[in-house]
Amino acid sequence: MRVLLADDQPLLSLGLRLVLEAQPDITVVGEAGDGAQAVRMTRALTPDVVLMDVRMPVLDGIEATRTIVAAGSPARILVLTTFDLDEYVYAALRAGASGFLLKDVPPADLVSAIHAVAGGHAVVAPAVTRRLLDRFLPHLPAPGQRPDDRLDRLTEREREVLVLVGRGRSNGEIAAGLHVSEATVKAHVGRLLGKLELRDRVQIVVYAHERRLV
Incomplete structure (x- = not known):
């Protein structure tokens, strides 16, 4: 798994x-000190995760x-933020990031998040996502x-599944609430992505809040 680091510190x-390099299946392919360099290095080094x-x-x-994302890169992007209510995080998710982490994330959680994103999943911390969206919901433009x-x-x-994902519920929580299997919930989420033309679970959360479904 190829990872590019983009941080000016x-x-x-x-x-x-x-x-990351203590993990047997992760290789850090480069370090970018600014966003422009990150764009160039993503194009040149083709990492799996930035x-x-x-x-x-x-x-x-x-x-x-x-x-x-606009260039069609297959790289998945995990955004780092200092605070869970950082005003820039929502914009980053809208820009196509697959999730976000706090900079004080425990090492094991960081590794798990990178594996999840590389596997095509989104990293969504339900409580953090709810607080983030609660703060920015009043400032979102009204639907067209x-x-x-x-x-x-x-x-x-x-x-039903759309609303529950929008509330930050995990697949396990949704399965328990609807009395179905987790595999069934995963199938519903997959169909939501296709029918709503969304990239990942993060965008489902954003979509549900923008449409005032939550």
Whole structure:
């Protein structure tokens, strides 16, 4: 698993490298000191995961994320933030990041998150996500005048799952609440991604809040 580090603090990058390279299946392929360099190195080194700081010189992590995703890179991006209510995190998720981590994340959780993202999953800390969206929901623009016909594609059960994902519930919690298996919930989530034309679970959460379904 190839990981690119993007952070303008050399000591933090060094600590991240030491943690990650202690894993037998993770290789740190490079370190970028600013967002523009992160974009160039992502294109040149084709990492599986980019661990992206938010506040960086030249180009911040949000714009770097947006540029990488817009270019069609298969790299998954985990945004790093100092605070769980960092005003930049929501914009980063909108830009296409697959999730976010706090900079004081325990090493084991960091490794697990990188594995999850590399496997195509999103890293969503339910409580943190709820607090983040609760703060920014009043500032979100109202939905456009044109109706979103994507919702019409959903079955009643898929709408239920959409709302529960939007509330930050895990697959296990949803399965217990709906009295179905986790595999069934995963299948529903997969269909939601396809029908709503979304990239990952993070975008499902954002979508549900933007449509005032939660």
